[in-house]
């Protein structure tokens with residue numbers, strides 16, 4: 160997949176503001192400061208479609224980017240930032256669960272974790288939700304440039320073994336927004352899952368007609 164057109168569409172704080180389209184959506188999830196915006200920028204080969212922050216917890220809305228006029232990248236607000244008030248956290252939980260529950264056009268979730276740390280407890284909770292709402296997800300280990308190659312391989316294997324229980328885990332991939340390592344592979348996986356989504360949807364339509 161080659162990304163040639165990127166348009167920011169809307170920042171959604173209330174699900175009534177969701178775009179009224181049926182285009183496939185790729186959603187990006189991770190804790191605050193994990194490197195979500197940097198990954199999105201690198202993936203789109205742009206400097207600043209998504210704001211990279213020095214202070215974590217800046218992304219508060221579901222930010223919709225229209226890619227090549229045919230699919231959306233959706234940057235979800237980061238979680239796990241300690242300084243966020245309890246009522247804000249509760250509001251976040253409600254918004255995201257409702258989003259997973261109602262939004263049928265999600266083709267793939269990109270669950271982003273720090274390659275050095277692996278999934279935290281909150282990341283594990285999130286992956287539990289993805290399984291529950293039947294959203295296929297890819298685990299991306301970002302900031303891979305901060306680990307030597309052999310450590311990265313060990314980390315991938317260890318995490319892979321731990322996450323085997325997740326039914327909707329589509330794979331594990333390393334990434335670096337600094338070197339661009341993993342970018343091509345990630346784009347391929349996204350493309351593949353959009354095609355799969357088309358197949359799944361046409362099967363549902365076929366069984367409804369039959």
Ligand SMILES: Nc1nc2c(ncn2[C@@H]2O[C@H](COP(=O)(O)OP(=O)(O)OP(=O)(O)O)[C@@H](O)[C@H]2O)c(=O)[nH]1
Nearest residue numbers: 191192193194195196197212215216217237302336
């Ligand atoms: N070395 C290295 N640093 C990275 C990488 N990705 C992001 N960073 C750094 O990590 C910090 C956070 O990056 P962001 O992309 O703003 O993270 P975010 O998850 O969008 O953060 P919030 O939106 O605030 O929750 C910045 O200082 C980035 O420069 C990477 O692949 N390698």
Ligand SMILES: [Mg+2]
Nearest residue numbers: 195196210218
């Ligand atoms: Mg961000």
